[in-house]
Amino acid sequence: MAITAAMVKELREKTGAGMMDCKKALEEAGGDLNRAVDILREKGLAKAAKKSDRIAAEGLVSIxxxxxxxxxxxxxxxxxxxxVAKNDEFKSFVQDxxxxxxxxxxxxxxxLLEEKYLDTDSTVKEVLNSKIATIGENxxxxxxxxxxxxxxxxAGYVHGGGKIGVLVKLETSSESQEVISLGKDIAMQVAAMNPKYISQKDVDQEYIAHEKEILMQQALNEGKPxxxxxxxxxxxxxxxLKEVCLLDQSFVKNPDITVGQLVKEYENKLGVSINISDVVRFEVGEGIEKKEENFAEEVAKQLKN
Known part of the structure; x- marks a missing residue:
């Protein structure tokens, strides 16, 4: 049976599931709308879709x-x-x-959502929707x-049980475990100090111009000649710039030296060059506008219902 756009639209309105999911469910059900609804429910897609407009700003970072x-x-x-972020089932899913x-x-x-989920016949998306349905949160x-x-x-580092995660890429000819130790210390630095750039040569000229303009106005407002x-x-x-550039920052474990000097120490010790070529830092929920909830009001509201 041919699946029409009208059929997909009707199923989507009934379940709130995505268009492609509705189309696949109708195809699997041979065009039977009620069976398609059941298929979506079985996969957790209908329930998941209804939760999709809720703000998910907690969670975990994993490496x-x-x-x-x-x-x-x-x-x-x-x-x-x-x-939920502290739930073992959620933690295992994040690690997987x-x-x-x-x-x-x-x-x-x-x-990624279309990838197979480990040694199962399900996709990552299907497992995610199943978790949403069973755990009850978006x-x-x-x-x-x-x-x-x-x-x-x-090398990498995870802070606060998964609130911040960092990866550091170190270009070097050394395969020494000491390079990993250095990388972990640098990752810890990035987690704590959140530098914008690796070195001053990486700094965006627009950023410099913008900051210079602000600082000049500040100085003039202070009445400086x-x-x-x-x-x-x-x-x-x-x-x-020394505060926002990783190599110029004071090393958190030894403020008497900079991160750049720390790298130099390892270079001299191992007899190789070491270049921090890339860094990535994820912090849970950064940039997501969280909905402020009044817990007492929410409980009172539930008791009235």
Whole structure:
């Protein structure tokens, strides 16, 4: 039986599921609308769709690194509440998805959702929707990134039980475990200090121009003489750049040295060059507008119903 757009539309209105999911369900049901509804319910898709407009701003960040430290993955998966984020079933799902990313060639979340879920016949999307249906909260795979390196190693660090995750790519000829120790310390630095750039040569010129304009206006508003403002602003800008550039930051475990000096120490010790070529930092919920809930009001509302 041919599946028409009108049939897909009707099923979508009944269940709230996605158009492609509705089309597949109708095809599987041979055009039987009621059976298609059941199929969507069995897969958790109908229930999941009804929860999809809820804000999921809690969750976990997870990392996975290959045994040879050449490939690494980081993912952020969100839930509605921190309570669910601490649930063992949710934690296992986040770890599984990160492992799938590590072994996958998926370029974006849409492709990842169509990947097979470990050694099952289900896709990541189907398992996600099943979790939404059983756990009872909206959840979504927000983002992921994958690092691969031939000449060097990748290290990582997870902070706060999964609230922040960092991967650091180190280009070097050394296969020493000490490179991984350095990478973990740098990842910890990135988690704590959240630098915008690796070094000053990476700084966007638009960023410099923008900050310089703000600093100049600040100095003028402070009543500083116009003839010394330029010199003063350059001093302040250089200080600010040291705060936002990883290599110029004071090392959190030893503030007497910078991260750049730490890297130099390891280079001298191992007799190789070490270049921090890439860094990624995920923090749970960053950039997501959270809905403020008054818990007492919510409980009172429930008791009245």
């Amino acid at each position: 996975a690194i290959s045994n040879d430290n050449k490939v690494a993955a980081i993912t952020e998966i969100n839930s509605e509440t921190d309570f 998805v990160t492992q799938i990313v590590l072994n996958s060639q998926a370029q974006d979340v849409e492709q 959840m979504n795979i927000r983002r992921f990134e994958k690092f691969e390196i031939n000449d060097g190693q990748v 116009a003839d010394i403002v330029e010199k003063m602003v350059m001093g302040r800008l250089n200080k600010q």
